Amino acid sequence: MLNAEKQKLRRAMRARRAEMYRQKPEAAIALRDLFLDAVEVSKGAVVSGYVACDFEIDPYPIMEVLHHRGHPLCLPVVNGKGESLSFRLYIPGDALVPVGTPPIPTPAESKTLVWPDLVIAPLLAFDVRGNRLGQGAGYYDMTLIELRKRKKILAVGVGFDCQRADEVPAGMLDAPLDKVVTETQAYTVEKPV
DSSP states (O other): OHHHHHHHHHHHHHHHHHHHHHHOTTHHHHHHHHHHHHOOOOTTOOEEOOOOOTTOOOOHHHHHHHHHTTOOEEEEEOOSTTOOOEEEEEOTTOOEEEETTTTEEEEOTTSOEEOOSEEEEEOSEEOTTOOEEOSSSOHHHHHHHHHHHHSOOEEEEEOOGGGBOSOOOOOTTOOOOSEEEOSSOEEEOOOOO
C-alpha cells in the first residue's frame, strides 16, 4: 500500500518537476539566493551537493558560493543497491566520472572520502513535516540515518515549490529532512509534538 502511494506520487511529481524546469530556467539562481539567506552553514562545514539530472533543480550555484566562502564540498557516490552513499571531495570544475545505471557523475576514486555536515538532497516531493520522496532506491534515507548516528548534520531538501505535497507517504525507513528550500520559499520542518 505504502509503495503504491509513493509510486503514484512519483509519477505526478516527475511531470510537475519537468514542466517547472522548462518554465523557470532562472530557478537555480532564485534557489541559491533563498538558500543562502535561510540556511545557516557553520564555519568550515563540509557540504554535500549533487549533480542535477532528470529535471532536478540545480544546486550548483549554491555549491559555488559555499566553495568561495571556504567550505569543502563533496558529492555522493552510489556504492551498490541496499548500501548508503559515501561522499568524495569535489572542487567546482573537477572532472567527473559516470558511475552506475543510470550513470551518475561522480568524483574520481582518487578523491578523499569525507562525512558531510550539511547534506543538500534532491527530491521528487516533500511536505512541511520534512518527509521526502526520492527516486525509490532509499539511498538518501539510509545515508541520513547513518550520518545522524555519527554526528549532528543538517539535511536540506531542495526542489521546486510545485513539488510540495499535502502529505508524503512515509514509513519507518524514511529519514526526514530538517529544512526544505525551493525557488520561492524556505520551509522549516514542523516537528511532531
